[in-house]
Amino acid sequence: MQxxxxxxxxxxxFANSNPVIHCTTMLLLLLAAHTFAPKELRILFLxxxxxxxxxxxxxxxxxxxxxxxxxxxxxxxxxxxxLNTLDKDQQSQILIEHGHYDxxxxxxxxxxxxHKYTYSQEGAxxxxxxxxxxxxxxxxxxxxxxxxxxxxxxxxxxxxxIAKAAGGEVINIGxxxxxxxxxxxxxxxxxxxxxxxxxxxxxxxxxxxxxxxNDQEMAWSPDKLDTTLATxxxxxxxxxxxxx
Numbered sequence: 001m002q003x004x005x006x007x008x009x010x011x012x013x014f015a016n017s018n019p020v021i022h023c024t025t026m027l028l029l030l031l032a033a034h035t036f037a038p039k040e041l042r043i044l045f046l047x048x049x050x051x052x053x054x055x056x057x058x059x060x061x062x063x064x065x066x067x068x069x070x071x072x073x074x075x076x077x078x079x080x081x082x083l084n085t086l087d088k089d090q091q092s093q094i095l096i097e098h099g100h101y102d103x104x105x106x107x108x109x110x111x112x113x114x115h116k117y118t119y120s121q122e123g124a125x126x127x128x129x130x131x132x133x134x135x136x137x138x139x140x141x142x143x144x145x146x147x148x149x150x151x152x153x154x155x156x157x158x159x160x161x162i163a164k165a166a167g168g169e170v171i172n173i174g175x176x177x178x179x180x181x182x183x184x185x186x187x188x189x190x191x192x193x194x195x196x197x198x199x200x201x202x203x204x205x206x207x208x209x210x211x212x213x214n215d216q217e218m219a220w221s222p223d224k225l226d227t228t229l230a231t232x233x234x235x236x237x238x239x240x241x242x243x244x
Contacts, residue, residue: 040072043213044095044136046086046127047107050143052079053191054202056209059222063210066220076101082108087123096130103213104131106168107141111158115151121162128166138168139212144177144201147194152178171212173205179240180204180233199225204233211241 041064045057061075078095080086083106096104106127110119128138140159145151152174159170180187189201197205203225210218221230 040074041103041213042099042101043073043075043103043105044099044101044131045075045077045105045107045141046079046083046092046095047077047105047141048079048081049196051077051105051107051141053196054199056202056206059203059206060210060213062220063207063218064214067214067216067218069216071214080108082110082123083127084110084120084123087126092127093130096127096134096136099134101131101134101136103139104128104136105139105141105171105209106131107143109140109158109162111143111155115154121158121165124162125166128162128168132167138163138166139209140168140170141205141209142170142172142174144174144189144197144205147190169212171209173208176204176208176237176240177201180236183236184232200229200233203230204237207234208237208241211237 043057043060045051045060051057057075057077061073064070064073076095076099078086078089078091080089080092086092086108095101104127106124109121109124112119124140128140131138140163142156142159145155152172155174156170156172162168163170177189180189187200188198189204190196191198191201199222203222207218218234219231221227
């Protein structure tokens, strides 16, 4: 979880307190520090390694801050195996209830890898409803397909079902990946495991999310990424996002 640890001081006897109370109090103090900061765009990411790999939340922040009229941006993330486990994690509850977020991005729904089973989405539903009660807009980060497997719409439909039941909007990352690969089949969007993203794939996912939050042109790209290729990906993403 990315929170600034320089905004308050901790009493000298704090480390001797109960660990659970210690953790909870730390989070509340940190979030209280955010509360008194100048107005900023606040985004919370709750997800698994697909969110954490190549730091999608940080890339989203960098992109938004590169727009012509950038808001001040604060991005936090908390990761776990899936949204069901994150729902049972007290830190998730504290962050949503006390973080004053404008957006909560949820990733890590229970999706059948064989496409044969239907799992409970109770965690995603609980987190989405809690976020909306806390006045945040909810986005669902619908993941890209595994390499060589046609599952973009299958995955998106799982998230659409959650959105229909709990509210919020689905960001279909997989559809943008499919469009990018159709335009250029040589794009290396996956990591070696064929499941997680490469840096290029994470950048494309980050841009799509950033554009849904901040509908302005954003030119930032990682230092190791070819600028011409980054521009190409952004153009593909915008075209896909503007389709009816």
